[in-house]
Amino acid sequence: MLLKLFGKARFLDADVEDWCLETWAWLMGNLGGMDRLGNTPLVVPTREFFPPTNAEGEARAEYIFDLVKALMGMADWPCVLEVHDRPDARQRVGLVAAVNVGASANGTFRVEGSQAIVSYARDLADEPRKLIATLAHELAHYLLLSARSPLPGGDELHELTTELTVAYSGFGVFGGNHAFSFEQHQDTFSQGWSTSRNGYFSERTWAFAIALFAALKGVEIPIDKLKASVADLAKQASHYLAKNASLLAPLREIA
Numbered sequence: 001m002l003l004k005l006f007g008k009a010r011f012l013d014a015d016v017e018d019w020c021l022e023t024w025a026w027l028m029g030n031l032g033g034m035d036r037l038g039n040t041p042l043v044v045p046t047r048e049f050f051p052p053t054n055a056e057g058e059a060r061a062e063y064i065f066d067l068v069k070a071l072m073g074m075a076d077w078p079c080v081l082e083v084h085d086r087p088d089a090r091q092r093v094g095l096v097a098a099v100n101v102g103a104s105a106n107g108t109f110r111v112e113g114s115q116a117i118v119s120y121a122r123d124l125a126d127e128p129r130k131l132i133a134t135l136a137h138e139l140a141h142y143l144l145l146s147a148r149s150p151l152p153g154g155d156e157l158h159e160l161t162t163e164l165t166v167a168y169s170g171f172g173v174f175g176g177n178h179a180f181s182f183e184q185h186q187d188t189f190s191q192g193w194s195t196s197r198n199g200y201f202s203e204r205t206w207a208f209a210i211a212l213f214a215a216l217k218g219v220e221i222p223i224d225k226l227k228a229s230v231a232d233l234a235k236q237a238s239h240y241l242a243k244n245a246s247l248l249a250p251l252r253e254i255a
Contacts, residue, residue: 011240012208020208023152023161025251027168030147033254036073037217040170043071044225045129058083061125065118068135072143072169079142082119084108107134109141116142133178136171137162143169163201167209173222176206176230207233215241215248 010017028034043049049071055063065081084105107120118138124131140162144151151161166175201209211234214221221238223231241248 026152028254043170044222079116083122084119086121107138109138133174136166140165172210177227203230208237210234211237
């Protein structure tokens with residue numbers, strides 16, 4: 001009855017919110033705590049972070065890839081960038097029929113031997129914001145490989161942990177504006193993941209992750225850089241965290 005009278009007690013469903021906080025603590029413990037956060041910018045689509053370039057096509061993608069790596073603190077991490085072509089969305093069957101086979105992945109990450117490889121769909125070179133979101137996500141997979149302890153919830157939650165890692169790495173604005181879905185693949189010679197649109201995090205969960213990053217870092221949420229639905233939720237999440245400072249206290253203790 002109290003919940004009905006006074007509203008929802010938690011910003012997210014309790015199990016989702018608890019997982020977000022637990023996994024964020026795990027990320028800080030494995031990949032760097034408040035010290036790393038202090039050196040991690042909240043990245044937005046501006047010239048400050050992505051200076052203009054005359055490069056086009058694959059050269060432009062390489063340029064953006066290097067910027068994203070540097071902003072994620074991975075400038076010196078060896079990684080090959082590849083481009084792939086999407087198949088024709090409609091493939092002809094016989095002389096008069098065609099079937100819709102759907103879109104291919106925006107990006108992939110895999111490890112072959114000791115080589116990390118990120119790929120992106122060729123058409124994304126002309127859509128830089130989607131390309132940035134894709135590359136940040138694929139590099140988040142790479143970043144997670146350096147963790148010293150198993151993922152909370154195990155491999156079944158790998159995709160969700162990767163999305164949270166995007167926000168932890170300062171790219172929550174891009175993640176919130178461009179949702180993803182995931183597919184894992186593994187064979188004798190390689191393992192990896194691929195991403196496409198429409199994913200596991202709801203807009204509300206993205207908003208919580210963005211607000212969490214901003215609150216711990218002590219910066220304003222760039223509301224004007226978020227799509228309207230995520231912006232409204234991010235403001236609500238920020239207010240919620242301000243009223244529940246005890247949620248952040250354990251995280252602030254992780255150096």
